[in-house]
Amino acid sequence: MREIKLKSAVMTRIGRHDEDYTALLAQAVARALDHVDPGQLDSVYLSSFAPRELCGIDDARAPVRDALRRSGVTTDPEVHGPFRTGGEALYQAIERCHATDRDVLVVGCEKMMHIDAATASGLLAPRVSDAVESAHGATLPALAALAVRAYADAFRVPASAFDQVAVKNHTHASMNPDAQFRTVITADQVRASPVVADPLRRLHCAPVSDGAAACVLTGGTAPPHALRLTGWGRGRDAARFHDRAHPGTFVAATAAARDAFARAGRSPRDVDVVEIHDAFAPFELMNLEAMGFFDAGDAWRALARGELSPGGRIAVNPSGGMKARGHPIGVCGLTSMAEVVAQLRGAAGARQHPRARIATVQSAGGVAPDTYVFIVEAP
Amino acid sequence: MTRRPGRLDARRCARGHVSLHADPACATCGAPMRDVRIRADAVLELVTVVRVNPTGQPYQLGVAITRAGRVRTICRVEGSVRGLGTDAVVLERRDDMIVARPRRR
Numbered sequence: 001m002r003e004i005k006l007k008s009a010v011m012t013r014i015g016r017h018d019e020d021y022t023a024l025l026a027q028a029v030a031r032a033l034d035h036v037d038p039g040q041l042d043s044v045y046l047s048s049f050a051p052r053e054l055c056g057i058d059d060a061r062a063p064v065r066d067a068l069r070r071s072g073v074t075t076d077p078e079v080h081g082p083f084r085t086g087g088e089a090l091y092q093a094i095e096r097c098h099a100t101d102r103d104v105l106v107v108g109c110e111k112m113m114h115i116d117a118a119t120a121s122g123l124l125a126p127r128v129s130d131a132v133e134s135a136h137g138a139t140l141p142a143l144a145a146l147a148v149r150a151y152a153d154a155f156r157v158p159a160s161a162f163d164q165v166a167v168k169n170h171t172h173a174s175m176n177p178d179a180q181f182r183t184v185i186t187a188d189q190v191r192a193s194p195v196v197a198d199p200l201r202r203l204h205c206a207p208v209s210d211g212a213a214a215c216v217l218t219g220g221t222a223p224p225h226a227l228r229l230t231g232w233g234r235g236r237d238a239a240r241f242h243d244r245a246h247p248g249t250f251v252a253a254t255a256a257a258r259d260a261f262a263r264a265g266r267s268p269r270d271v272d273v274v275e276i277h278d279a280f281a282p283f284e285l286m287n288l289e290a291m292g293f294f295d296a297g298d299a300w301r302a303l304a305r306g307e308l309s310p311g312g313r314i315a316v317n318p319s320g321g322m323k324a325r326g327h328p329i330g331v332c333g334l335t336s337m338a339e340v341v342a343q344l345r346g347a348a349g350a351r352q353h354p355r356a357r358i359a360t361v362q363s364a365g366g367v368a369p370d371t372y373v374f375i376v377e378a379p
Numbered sequence: 380m381t382r383r384p385g386r387l388d389a390r391r392c393a394r395g396h397v398s399l400h401a402d403p404a405c406a407t408c409g410a411p412m413r414d415v416r417i418r419a420d421a422v423l424e425l426v427t428v429v430r431v432n433p434t435g436q437p438y439q440l441g442v443a444i445t446r447a448g449r450v451r452t453i454c455r456v457e458g459s460v461r462g463l464g465t466d467a468v469v470l471e472r473r474d475d476m477i478v479a480r481p482r483r484r
Contacts (some may be wrong), residue, residue: 111450136476136477137455138453139429139432146427149463150424150425153463194431197440198427241453247425311483
C-alpha cells in the first residue's frame, strides 16, 4: 500500500467574508497550490454542504474549475463532489491517491453568513435530518439535545461539564488568529445564554460561518518534511436518530476510529493533538469517549483537571473547534486538518501543543450518522 | 387517525422489523412492508423542549418505544413528562406526526 503524504493544508480565516463563494474558494485553492507543481494535479475533491440552498450555485464544480485556472492549472483535472463533509471528500481523495502518483487536491467552501441564522436553519433543515424526523420538528439542535440527554443520563455526566467544553474552546480560539470568536467566555455566560433545546444553550452550539480550506495529498513523491497520513477510517450509524439502539453513544465514531488506528498501527494513547466534532459542545466529550481516548463517562473529569488544552495530556480542539473557531459546515474536516498540520509543524503559535508528533482528525455531519477519522504523523 | 383506541397503524416487513412511518421498504433490511396494527402503549425514552425552531413556539420532541414489539419512534410529546424512560405514554397518529401523551392511570 502506498504511503499517503500531505503536501499542504491551509484554511482561510473563519467568519464573515464579503467576497462571494467563488472568490472565497479560490483563496484556499491558491494557498494550497502555492508550493505545488500545478501540472502534477490529478483530480480535485470538493466538500460543500449546501451551495445550492445557501448560495444558489447549481454546479459547485464550476467555481472549482475557475479557481484552478486562477491558480495556473492549465490541465483539466476531474472535479468530484460536492461531498457533504470535509471528511468524506478526504476519504475519497485518499482512495484516489492509491491509484495515481500525481497530486490530489481536496477543497471545501461554505458561505452562510450573508443570510440570517434562522433562514439558514430553514434552508438546511431538509438536508440535516431525515424527512420523517423533520416532519416532527426534529431540528438538528433538537436531535443533538436528545443525544446529549441520553449520554448525560447513561453516564452521569454533570451539565456543568458541557459549559466547560465551551469555555475551553473559546479560550483556545482566543489564541487562533483565524478563528471566528476570539473572546474568552465564562461558565456563567454559558449558563445565562438562552435555551435552544434543553439541555443545549446557545453558547453550547457552533455558529454559522463563512470559510474555506484545502489540502494537497499525494501517493507519489513528496518533500521530506511532508506529513504522513497513516490512518483513515469510516463508520456509520442509523440514518434516523430514533432508530439508534444507543442514542447517547456515537457508534460511528467508534468504528471509524478503530479502523483508522488499526491502519496506522497506533492507539489513542499515542495521540498528542485531536481536532474533533463539537458542533454542540457535549459532542466533544461523547466523541472523545467513542473514539477510545477515554472510558465512557470519564472525559469530563480530564477536562476538569485541565488535561485537554495545549500543554496538557492531549490537546483537544486547540483551534477552538467548530464551537469557537467556527463552523462552515462542509469545510470542517479540512479546517481541522489545517490545524493539526500547523500543530505537527510547530507553527500553531500561542496555542501550540509541545512536542506534537501524532494527531487525529474526526469529521462528522449532523448527529454523527456518518463519521470519518484520520491519523496524521510528523515525518 | 387511529381507528380503534389503543391501536396504531404500522408497517412490518417479512423479517419482523416494524416501523410506524410510511416507508415503502424496510429501513433495516430493505424488504417490502405490509400494513399491520400494533398496540399504542409505549414508554417515553427521551424528551427535549425545542425552544428555538421555525414555528417560534416551543414544543416537546421525544423518542418513544412501544411496549409491544419495542418499536422506536420519534414523536411530539404532549403533557407533563419527565423523560428518561420513566413515562408511560400512549401514541396516536395526528396529521403526519406520531404524538405521545401520558397514559391515564
